[in-house]
Amino acid sequence: MAAPLPYRARPLLGPLIRLYEQRFTARGRWLLWAIATFALVGVDTRRTQVYQLFAVAFALLFVASVYVSLRQPRLQLAGRLPSRLTAGRSLPLTLRVSTAGGQPQDDVQVAWPRPFESGPVPEAKPRESYVALEPGEPTELSLELHAPRRGRFRVRGPTARASDPLRLVTSRPVWVSEETVVVYPRYFTVDELSVPLGRRYQPGGIPLTSSTGDAIEFVGTRDYREGDPPRNIHWRSWARRGQPVVKEYQEEYFCRIALILDTFLPQRETPADREAFEAGVSVLASVADYFSRSEFVVDILAAGPDVYEVSAGRSLAYLDNILDVLACLEPCYDPPFSRIGPHLFEKLARLTTVVAVLQDWDDGREAFLRRVREEGTSVRGFVVRESAPAKPLPVGHELGEITAMSPADVRDAIDSGGTMRIVSEGPGVGAVRG
Numbered sequence: 297m298a299a300p301l302p303y304r305a306r307p308l309l310g311p312l313i314r315l316y317e318q319r320f321t322a323r324g325r326w327l328l329w330a331i332a333t334f335a336l337v338g339v340d341t342r343r344t345q346v347y348q349l350f351a352v353a354f355a356l357l358f359v360a361s362v363y364v365s366l367r368q369p370r371l372q373l374a375g376r377l378p379s380r381l382t383a384g385r386s387l388p389l390t391l392r393v394s395t396a397g398g399q400p401q402d403d404v405q406v407a408w409p410r411p412f413e414s415g416p417v418p419e420a421k422p423r424e425s426y427v428a429l430e431p432g433e434p435t436e437l438s439l440e441l442h443a444p445r446r447g448r449f450r451v452r453g454p455t456a457r458a459s460d461p462l463r464l465v466t467s468r469p470v471w472v473s474e475e476t477v478v479v480y481p482r483y484f485t486v487d488e489l490s491v492p493l494g495r496r497y498q499p500g501g502i503p504l505t506s507s508t509g510d511a512i513e514f515v516g517t518r519d520y521r522e523g524d525p526p527r528n529i530h531w532r533s534w535a536r537r538g539q540p541v542v543k544e545y546q547e548e549y550f551c552r553i554a555l556i557l558d559t560f561l562p563q564r565e566t567p568a569d570r571e572a573f574e575a576g577v578s579v580l581a582s583v584a585d586y587f588s589r590s591e592f593v594v595d596i597l598a599a600g601p602d603v604y605e606v607s608a609g610r611s612l613a614y615l616d617n618i619l620d621v622l623a624c625l626e627p628c629y630d631p632p633f634s635r636i637g638p639h640l641f642e643k644l645a646r647l648t649t650v651v652a653v654l655q656d657w658d659d660g661r662e663a664f665l666r667r668v669r670e671e672g673t674s675v676r677g678f679v680v681r682e683s684a685p686a687k688p689l690p691v692g693h694e695l696g697e698i699t700a701m702s703p704a705d706v707r708d709a710i711d712s713g714g715t716m717r718i719v720s721e722g723p724g725v726g727a728v729r730g
Contacts, residue, residue, distance in 0.1 A: 317410060318455070322424065324464035327357055360460040364467045370396040371404065373456040374434075377475040378441065380616065381418060384482045384710075386440040389420070391472070393427055393456050394434040401429040403459045405466050406437055409452045416444035418451050418477055426463065443479040446577070448624045451477045480619040481574070483581035484709040491553075492649055492674035492696065517541045551648045553587060554640060555580055557598045558654040558661070561627040568682045568703075572655060573627050575703035576680040578710065580653045581622050583678075588615040595643065598625055603639055633664040644671040651676045657685035657698070669695055680706065 320328060331353045338346030375391035395401045404427050408420040420439045427435045439454070453472030459465065517530050520540030533541035557580045561569050580596075587594045596606045596618055604621045640650070650668050654661050657679050665675050675696035679685055682702055689698045 314409075318407070318457075318469070319466055321405065321459060321463050321466060323462070324357065324360070327353055327464060331357065356462065357464060360462055360464040363460045364458065364465045367458070368467055369399070369401050369404075369458045371401070371429075371456045371458065371470050372396055372434075373406070373454065373470045373472060375454065375472050377451055377453055377472065377477060379475060380478055380480065380619075381441065381443045382480045382482060383443050383446045386421075386442045389439045389441055391437045391439065391454060392434045393429060393437060395429045395431060398431050400431060401458060403461060403463055404429055405457045405459050405463070406454055407457070408439070408454050411449075411452065417449050418443040418479065420454065426459075443477070446479045446481040446574075446623050449477050449479065451475055478620055478623045480623050481577045481581045482710050483578050483585055484706075484712075486582050486586040489583065489586050490697065491651060491676045516544050518544050551591075552593045552595070552646055553649045553651060554595045554597060554643065554647050555584060555587075556636065556640070556650060556652040557596075557622075557625070558633075558652065558656075559598060559625065559627045560631060560655060561629060563629050565627070569655075570627075571703045572681050575701070575706040576653045576655060576678075577622050577625060578706050579678055579680055579701065581619060582709075583651055583653070584618045584622075585615055588618070594618075595647075596621060597636055597639055598622075603636055605639070631660060633660060637664060637667075640668070641671070644668065644673050647673050649674045649676060651678075653678045653680060655679075656681055657687050657689055659687065662687070662690070662695075665695060 316325065316328075331350060334346050334350035334353060338344055338348075338350050341347050372394045373391060374394075375389065377389075378387055381387055391406060393404060393406060395404075405424060406427060407424045411417045411419070418441055420441050422439070425437055425439075427437060429435055443449075452474045455469035455471040457466035457469045459467070517533050518541070520529070520542050524542045528542040530541045530543045557576060559573070561573055584594065584596065596604065598604045598621065604625075606617050606621055640647075650665070650673055652665060652675070654677060665677060669675050677696060677698040679689065679698060679700050680703065681700070682704075685700070689700060
């Protein structure tokens, strides 16, 4: 079910709430509520003198509003929001505030507007700051942008406004334009990962997968054919023979890995189910980070409402492309492997290893990985779950190594900030070590 629309984003009430939040400072909002209280308590002027407090408070707010409306300084605000963040980490930002007028400006408020979305969204700290500006001398202000969860958000930029000497009311703003911010999942650094590797012939060889990894073997020369890339021309042979000659290379064999994320959750998911799902996303991101520092070609196929495929490694893409997919991935509530299977089995002839991060271990998941294994592709599995799986994990080399992890294990690995080793601890059993 969709989350309810916040009040500040609703058509009629929203503009009033935004006016209250943006044109009044924290001190001004407190005074506004005090005025309302004095007005309510001092309605009967014959029995109480509270109306005098109302008159003083209202006069202060009125004078501050007139002062700000008559004095509109020319402010400039420079800065840029980041396009990428990592959940749970703060990113420092620097804003430059200056005035284009010839007079110094005191009590300039730099504030971060509250988001329209509900729930945990990226926010800056401190939310409100005040600076004093001298003509021609920009002032730098340091903030921290923090994202509590992964996702894709439309973040409103900070604003700069002039305020009155009492800091009650602010003027019209200048602002940094809003940006779409992608928040990556949290992940830990894997220093060692025991994965069964191999090599298979790749149709097209290195032209489709860049030129890093296995060395290219020069096997000879041949006559130039139309369509051959100019970089392969063998200039010395051309000069000797008087006609174009190109270098010929051996087709390449290398390791190609598929990373699969199980996104299935029950219809009535519990907080523990959601925590395990987020932990599984973090594990896949950690494994992808490990392979992004290697020479292997990685395909990510994530089962869900849609199937995402991202190739990374050998200069085809960067880790950011993989994390972009994981940042916006949502769980699905239908068994996923009936949809991901056909996409994967089409590629099995070129895959050497499948690394699967699962939410549980049952007959359906075991049958899926067993079919992958029967096609001659090695399997490495992770089961991320708080409670015991529905079926005992297999022991032995028939299917491959399966490592059981709990969300607490993943959380501890991330919070430790160190490197982790995921190694074999026996036939078909893996272990995580710091």
